[in-house]
Amino acid sequence: MKRLSLIMIAGLLLTACAQDEIPEPITDEAPDAVVTDWISLFYGDDLNNFEQVGDGAWNIIDNYVESVDGQVGFLVTKDSYQDFDLHVEFWPSSDVNSGVFMRCENSTDIANEKCYELNIMDEHPRRYNATGAIINLAPPIVEIKTADQWNTFEISVRGDHIVIELNGTLVVDFRDQSFTAGPIGFQGKNGLIRFRNIQVRPHKSSVQIGADTVAAARMEGSVVCACPPVRSLGEFLNAKWATAFPGIRLERISAVGDWPARISVE
Secondary structure: OOHHHHHHHHHHHHHHHOOOOOOOOOOOOOOOEEEOOOEEEEOOOOOOOEEEEEOOOOEEEOOEEEEEOOOOEEEEEOOOEOOEEEEEEEEEOOOOEEEEEEOOOOOOOOOOOOOEEEEEOOOOOOHHHOOOOEOOOEOOOOOOOOOOOOEEEEEEEEOOEEEEEEOOEEEEEEEOOOOOOEOOEEEEOEOEEEEEEEEEEEEEEHHHHHHHHHHHHHHHOEEEEEEOOOHHHHHHHHHHHHHHOOOOEEEEEEOOOOHHHHHHHO
């Protein structure tokens, strides 16, 4: 952990201190999420971000990965996701049976009873479960045929709210609390399915970021505060810091000195 980040962290924590308040404890509440950068899960090179589950075979061709008429198999992300945006491009044959599985409860047992399954199957015998549906939970608002062409899912999962666009058209907008977090899986089953340009953008609440920050500071063992030379602030920190952040040593340096140069070096 670079000290630079912890110096910045201390500044954030001291915003509350300057107001004679202890930072709020970590809770289960979900304040506004902080958007992180897009992460490329698959861009045509390798499958290093996935575990291959099941008996299906996956092959990388050009810039996509495909499964053809094999046994049932899944590409399952190694990481778990709670709230996120997901961009997926897919090419299905007319007889395909595939899907995108989200918030799966078990990374080795992927099924629509244990995940949200965004279906890819134009000719599903039950139209409410055709392409664009969340299986057995949300039928597609608009029926869109996707066979034999490249298509795009734009997926937003925030708390109990799931919104899905297919080729720029809204197909799902519903709320449900069946599953809260887990890996994302991409299915190969019947027919030909290809996936490319898979990107995810996780969302972290300020509560999650606060918890991560404190955990990182505990691993480092200390934080550095470029503190204003205010006597009352120093007295406050001396009295409150150890109680608010046990196990994290606070080092104070002057905010009017050479601290920018120290940040640059560290």
